[in-house]
Amino acid sequence: MMVKNIVIALGFLFVSCKGSTQSKKEMETAKADSKESTFKVVKTDAEWQKELTPEQYYVLRKAATENPFTSEHLKNKEEGVYVCVACNTELFKSETKFKSGTGWPSFYQEIKGNVAYDVDYKIGYKRTEEHCATCGGHLGHVFEDGPEPTGLRHCINGVALKFIPAKK
Numbered sequence: 001m002m003v004k005n006i007v008i009a010l011g012f013l014f015v016s017c018k019g020s021t022q023s024k025k026e027m028e029t030a031k032a033d034s035k036e037s038t039f040k041v042v043k044t045d046a047e048w049q050k051e052l053t054p055e056q057y058y059v060l061r062k063a064a065t066e067n068p069f070t071s072e073h074l075k076n077k078e079e080g081v082y083v084c085v086a087c088n089t090e091l092f093k094s095e096t097k098f099k100s101g102t103g104w105p106s107f108y109q110e111i112k113g114n115v116a117y118d119v120d121y122k123i124g125y126k127r128t129e130e131h132c133a134t135c136g137g138h139l140g141h142v143f144e145d146g147p148e149p150t151g152l153r154h155c156i157n158g159v160a161l162k163f164i165p166a167k168k
């Protein structure tokens with residue numbers, strides 16, 4: 001009877017240790033992956049570096065900002081859609097593009113659901129960062145000094161965008 005009780009007690013001990021070890025490990029994995037796992041397109045840093053040009057890589061993956069007035073998209077007035085250069089997700093429609101004078105391609109509205117937001121304090125004050133909702137690539141920031149109807153200015157790095165002309 002005594003031996004049987006000890007065996008049962010040991011059995012409980014083993015199960016409970018295993019249980020807690022597993023859940024701790026699962027929690028750590030979930031924590032480490034929480035940012036990446038929210039995106040449909042996930043690649044390693046080395047893969048992105050191989051696929052993107054150095055300029056695209058630093059902007060999209062390292063949240064760098066391109067030099068103003070360098071984007072080929074600035075003077076583009078064609079009808080079409082601007083897609084993520086890394087994963088081809090449609091991000092901005094040409095009809096929402098406006099001339100902001102900042103030197104960066106600017107839009108008053110994103111294609112809803114395809115752009116995701118975060119907050120950064122990189123230059124000392126709070127800014128709303130925006131990124132591709134599919135691959136997580138950094139696009140730019142949103143400011144509340146844009147034109148109607150939204151009053152928003154999506155200030156986007158042109159190097160993160162690829163323009164697809166509308167079919168005529």
Ligand code: FE
Nearest residue numbers: 084087132135
């Ligand atoms: Fe993307």
